[in-house]
Amino acid sequence: MATLVPNIILNAAILGVIYGFLGLSLTIVYGGMRIANLAHGDIVVAGSFITYALTAKFGYSPIAALPVAFTYLSVLGYGLYRIAGKRLQNSREPELASFLFFYGVSLMISASLLFVFDADARAISFQFRPLSFQFLGLRVPHARLVAAGVALALVPVIFWALYQTIYGKALRGAIMNRDALRIVGIDIDRLSLFAFSISFGLAGMTGVLIALVFPAFSPFSGMDYTILGFVVIVLGGLGSPLGALAGGMVFALTEQLTTLYLGQSTGLIAGFLVLVAVIVVRPAGLMGQVEWRA
Amino acid sequence: MTELSQATAQNTRKDAYQSASSRLTRSSLLIWNATLAVMFAVAAAIPWASNGLSFWFYLLQWVTLATAVNLVAGLVGYLPFGFVAFFGIGSYAAAVLTQFHGVLAGWSICGAAMAGTVLALLFAPTMRLSGVFFSIVSLSLSIVLKSLVSILPEHVAGGSSGVTITAIKDPSLAYYLMVALCLVSLSIATLIAVTPYGLRLKAIRDDAGAAAMIGIDVTRLRLSVWLLSATIASTCGGIEALYSSVIDPSASFNMLISAKAIIYAALGGLGTVMGPLLGALLMSVVDELIWARFPVANLFILGALISLTVLAMPKGLIGSLLDRHPRFRRWLF
Amino acid sequence: MLRISGVSKSFGAIRALREISLNIEPGEAVGLMGVNGAGKSTLLNCICGLMKPDGGAIELDGKNIIGMAPHRVSMMGVGRTFQVPRSFRGLTVLENLIVAPSREADREAKADRAHKALKRVKLDRLASNYAWELSGGQQKLLELARLIMIWPNVVLFDEPFAGMHSDLCRMFIDELKEMLQQRVAILLVCHDPGTLYRLSRRIIVMHEGGILAEGSPEQIKTDPKVVDAYLGTAH
Ligand SMILES: Nc1ncnc2c1ncn2[C@@H]1O[C@H](COP(=O)(O)OP(=O)(O)OP(=O)(O)O)[C@@H](O)[C@H]1O
Ligand SMILES: [Mg+2]
Numbered sequence A: 001m002a003t004l005v006p007n008i009i010l011n012a013a014i015l016g017v018i019y020g021f022l023g024l025s026l027t028i029v030y031g032g033m034r035i036a037n038l039a040h041g042d043i044v045v046a047g048s049f050i051t052y053a054l055t056a057k058f059g060y061s062p063i064a065a066l067p068v069a070f071t072y073l074s075v076l077g078y079g080l081y082r083i084a085g086k087r088l089q090n091s092r093e094p095e096l097a098s099f100l101f102f103y104g105v106s107l108m109i110s111a112s113l114l115f116v117f118d119a120d121a122r123a124i125s126f127q128f129r130p131l132s133f134q135f136l137g138l139r140v141p142h143a144r145l146v147a148a149g150v151a152l153a154l155v156p157v158i159f160w161a162l163y164q165t166i167y168g169k170a171l172r173g174a175i176m177n178r179d180a181l182r183i184v185g186i187d188i189d190r191l192s193l194f195a196f197s198i199s200f201g202l203a204g205m206t207g208v209l210i211a212l213v214f215p216a217f218s219p220f221s222g223m224d225y226t227i228l229g230f231v232v233i234v235l236g237g238l239g240s241p242l243g244a245l246a247g248g249m250v251f252a253l254t255e256q257l258t259t260l261y262l263g264q265s266t267g268l269i270a271g272f273l274v275l276v277a278v279i280v281v282r283p284a285g286l287m288g289q290v291e292w293r294a
Numbered sequence B: 001m002t003e004l005s006q007a008t009a010q011n012t013r014k015d016a017y018q019s020a021s022s023r024l025t026r027s028s029l030l031i032w033n034a035t036l037a038v039m040f041a042v043a044a045a046i047p048w049a050s051n052g053l054s055f056w057f058y059l060l061q062w063v064t065l066a067t068a069v070n071l072v073a074g075l076v077g078y079l080p081f082g083f084v085a086f087f088g089i090g091s092y093a094a095a096v097l098t099q100f101h102g103v104l105a106g107w108s109i110c111g112a113a114m115a116g117t118v119l120a121l122l123f124a125p126t127m128r129l130s131g132v133f134f135s136i137v138s139l140s141l142s143i144v145l146k147s148l149v150s151i152l153p154e155h156v157a158g159g160s161s162g163v164t165i166t167a168i169k170d171p172s173l174a175y176y177l178m179v180a181l182c183l184v185s186l187s188i189a190t191l192i193a194v195t196p197y198g199l200r201l202k203a204i205r206d207d208a209g210a211a212a213m214i215g216i217d218v219t220r221l222r223l224s225v226w227l228l229s230a231t232i233a234s235t236c237g238g239i240e241a242l243y244s245s246v247i248d249p250s251a252s253f254n255m256l257i258s259a260k261a262i263i264y265a266a267l268g269g270l271g272t273v274m275g276p277l278l279g280a281l282l283m284s285v286v287d288e289l290i291w292a293r294f295p296v297a298n299l300f301i302l303g304a305l306i307s308l309t310v311l312a313m314p315k316g317l318i319g320s321l322l323d324r325h326p327r328f329r330r331w332l333f
Numbered sequence C: 001m002l003r004i005s006g007v008s009k010s011f012g013a014i015r016a017l018r019e020i021s022l023n024i025e026p027g028e029a030v031g032l033m034g035v036n037g038a039g040k041s042t043l044l045n046c047i048c049g050l051m052k053p054d055g056g057a058i059e060l061d062g063k064n065i066i067g068m069a070p071h072r073v074s075m076m077g078v079g080r081t082f083q084v085p086r087s088f089r090g091l092t093v094l095e096n097l098i099v100a101p102s103r104e105a106d107r108e109a110k111a112d113r114a115h116k117a118l119k120r121v122k123l124d125r126l127a128s129n130y131a132w133e134l135s136g137g138q139q140k141l142l143e144l145a146r147l148i149m150i151w152p153n154v155v156l157f158d159e160p161f162a163g164m165h166s167d168l169c170r171m172f173i174d175e176l177k178e179m180l181q182q183r184v185a186i187l188l189v190c191h192d193p194g195t196l197y198r199l200s201r202r203i204i205v206m207h208e209g210g211i212l213a214e215g216s217p218e219q220i221k222t223d224p225k226v227v228d229a230y231l232g233t234a235h
Helices: A004-033 A040-058 A062-090 A094-117 A142-163 A166-176 A178-184 A188-213 A222-236 A241-262 A266-281 B002-020 B026-049 B053-073 B084-101 B105-128 B131-151 B171-194 B196-206 B208-213 B218-244 B255-268 B274-293 B298-312 B316-324 B326-330 C040-048 C070-075 C093-098 C107-120 C136-150 C166-181 C193-199 C217-222 C224-231
Strands: A132-135 A138-141 C002-011 C014-024 C029-033 C055-060 C078-080 C154-158 C185-189 C202-207 C210-215
Touching: A004 A040, A004 A138, A004 A142, A004 A188, A004 A222, A004 A241, A040 A062, A040 A094, A040 A188, A040 A222, A062 A094, A062 A142, A062 A188, A062 B298, A094 A222, A094 B255, A094 B298, A132 A142, A138 A142, A142 A166, A142 A188, A142 A241, A166 A188, A222 A241, A222 A266, A222 B131, A241 A266, A266 B131, B026 B053, B026 B171, B053 B171, B053 B218, B053 B255, B053 B274, B084 B105, B084 B131, B084 B218, B084 B255, B105 B131, B105 B171, B105 B218, B131 B255, B171 B196, B171 B218, B196 B208, B196 B218, B196 C093, B208 B218, B208 C070, B255 B274, B255 B298, B255 B316, B274 B298, B274 B316, B316 B326, C002 C040, C014 C040, C014 C055, C014 C185, C014 C210, C029 C040, C029 C193, C040 C070, C040 C078, C040 C154, C040 C185, C070 C078, C078 C136, C093 C107, C093 C136, C107 C136, C136 C166, C166 C185, C166 C193, C193 C217, C202 C217, C202 C224, C210 C217, C210 C224, C217 C224
Parallel strands: C029 C185, C029 C202, C078 C154, C154 C185
Antiparallel strands: A132 A138, C002 C014, C002 C055, C202 C210
16 A cells, blocks of 8 residues: 555556646637537547557557657548538537537547447557566556656647747637637638647547557547546636646546545546536636636 | 508507517417327327337437427527436436336336436536536536446445346336327427527526526526426436336436437527427437448448538527528427 | 615726715716726626625615625616627517516517517517627617616616717617606716716716716816826817
C-alpha cells in the first residue's frame, strides 16, 4: 500500500495529462465555434487504429503514427468543415444542429473503422525497451511515460499558438465574441477552418497516445472518449484551455484514487459525481468565466 | 367603404381568436385528432393482423420517447443526454416489483411511473444549468445511476447481470399498455400545444428572463413539464421491461436510448407535436429497411442520412416547413 | 409608490451600484442618465428581480420586493423593456402578447386586446409572423405592445429610443405620455438629454454606480459636475 498510493497518483497524473489533452482539442472547436463535435471520440479512436495499422502491419514505432494521424485526420476535419461548418454555425441553433450532424459523422466513422478493422478490440503490440522504468520506488510503464511526454511537449506549443499568435488570440476572442472579430476584420471563416482542422489533427494524436496508455480499443469506444472529453472541458470550464488540463487532472485523480480505495466499479461514479458537485457549486466550471448576464 | 372596413375588422377578430388557440384552425385540429384516432385504431388491431409484434411495439416506444423528450428539449430548451435515466429507473422499478415482490403488472407500471417522478424531483436542481452544462451533467447522472444499479446486491436489483421476469409473461398486455401510453403522451403534447400552458413554455425556452418579466412563473412551469416528461419516460421503461422480460443495467441505461429519442424528435422537428411522431415513425422504418437491405453498410448509411438531413433541414421536417412556407402554419404544429 | 433606498450591487471587483436611493410616484417619469457602464441597467435589473442587490431596500407600495422572484414582481405591477429587445423568437407576434398570464378567462377578449395593442404600435400587419422575422426596431415596438397589453403600474424603460426612427420615437413618446396620464410611474433610461428634458421633470445622473446629481432639467443642465462628467463642453 505504501508504494501503491504514490504509484497510483503518478499514473493518474499521466492519465490526467492525456485526458486534458483530449479536452484541449475539443475545447478549441467548441469554445470558439459553438460546434459540439460529438464525433470527437471517434476521431480519437481512428487515431488509435492508425497507430495499430502502422505498428502491427508495418512495424513502425507508435511515435511515427503521430504525424500520420495528425495529417490524415486534419484533412478529414478540413473536408468536414468545408461541407458543413458554415451551415452549422449559421443555423439558428448551432449547438443542436452540430450535435446531430456530428452524431451522424460519428456513426459513419465507427462504421468505417468496423469495416476495415472488424469489431474486435485491438491493442498495439509494439513494445518499448525497457518495458518500464523504476525510480524512487515508483514503477512507470515506458509507453505511458512516452505518451505523457508527448502530450506535455505539445501542450506548450498549443498554448503558445493560442496565447501568443494573432490567430490564437483571435480564436480565443471568438470564444467571447464572434461579431466583434468580424468587425475588426479577421477572416473568421478561414480561422475557423484552420482551427477545425487542427482540432481534428490533435484528436488523432490523442488517439495515438491513448493507444499507448490503454490496453485496448474498438470501433465502438468512440462515444466513451467523446463523453470523457466533454466531461473534462465542462469540469474545467468551457473555452478555457488551462481549464481543460485542470479538468483532466481532477477527473483522472478522482477516478483512480476511488478505484484504489473502493473498487473498480466506483471509479467512474466518483469521477462523475465530482463533476456534478463542481458544476453545482461553480456553474461555470473550475476555470471558466462566470456568466453574470441575467 | 365602411362596410369593407367593418368586414376586415371582423376578419381580424376571427384571426385573433384563431391565433389565440395557437394559430390553428378548428379544422386542422379536427384532422389531427382524426388522424390520431385512425392510427391508434390500426395500432390496436395489429396483434390480430400481424405476428411481428416486436416491430410495432418498438415503433410505439420510440414515438412515446421522442414525444416525451420533446417536451423538455423542444418546449423548455434543454437537451437531456441522460434522459435514459428515467427510462432505466422505470424498467428497474417494474421488473423488481413484479419479479422480487410479486406485484401485479398494472401496479408495477404505476411504481415505474412514480420512480420516474421521484428521480426527476431529485434531478430537478440540474435545471439551474444551461446549454452543454445541463446536457453533460444529465449524462453523467445517468451513467452514475447505471453504475449504482449494477453494484446493488443481486437480491435487490439483480446486480450486473440484471433481472429476468418470469412472474408475468404477457407481451400482448405490454403491447396494449404501450399503445395506451403512446396515445396519452401524444394527447398531452397536443393539449399543451393548444393551451396557453404550451405558449408559456415556449416563451420560457426562447427567453426565460423576459418570460419572468411578464409574470410567467419560470421555475414552476419548467419543473412541471420536466416531471411530466420524466414520468412518461419511466412508464415507458416499465412497460418495455414487461414486454422484453429481460433487463440489465447496460441495456436499460443505454445512452443510445437518449440519443435516438432526441434525434428522432429533432429530425421531425423539436418544439412541434407532429415532428417527434413523424421523426420516430420515419426513422424506425428507415432503420429497419437499412438493416435489412445493407447488412454491412447499415451504420454508415444511417449516419450519412442523419447528417445530410440536418444540413438540409436544421429544424427538422416540420420545423423547416413551418419556417419556409408560412401557409403551413395553420395546419402543422 | 416605488421606493429605493441604499441599494448596492457588485460584480466581483466592479461596484456597479453604490447606495442608490430614489423614489418614483404615480404619474411621474424619472429620467436616468449616465455614461456607458454607469449602472443604469443594473439598477433596472435589481428593481425587477432579475438580479439581487447586495444590500439596501426596494419597496413597492410599502412592500419589500428584494429577493422576490421576478414573476412575482411582475405580478405586483412592474413591467420593463430591455436595452437589447428580448422577444420570444419562436412565437408569433400576436402570441408574444397573449402569452402573458392575465385574469381574464375569455380568450377572445384577450386576443382582441392584443390586437388593439399591436395596432397602436403599427405591428398588426405582422401579427401572425414569427418574432424572429422582425427587425430590431420592430422588436422594440413589440416590447412596447407587450407593456400596453399588461399595463403595469410601474414601467422601467431601458433606452427605448436607441436605434429607432424618429416617427416611431414620436409614437413611443405618445404612448409614454398616455401612460403618465393614467398615473403609471415611469423610470426612463435614455442617453439623449434633450428627450429626457422634455419627458421628465426629475432627472438623475448616475456615475460609476453612484448618483452624481439629481434635479429638474434646468438644474441638471447647469450642474458643473454633470457638465464635466457627462454632457461635455458641447452642451
Ligand atoms: N451581469 C454582469 N456581470 C458582470 N458585470 C456586470 C454585469 N452587468 C453589469 N456589469 C458591470 O456593471 C457595470 C454597470 O453596468 P450596466 O449595464 O448597469 O451599465 P449601464 O449604465 O446600463 O451602461 P450602458 O449605457 O452601456 O447600457 C459595468 O461596469 C458592467 O461591466
Ligand atoms: Mg444599460
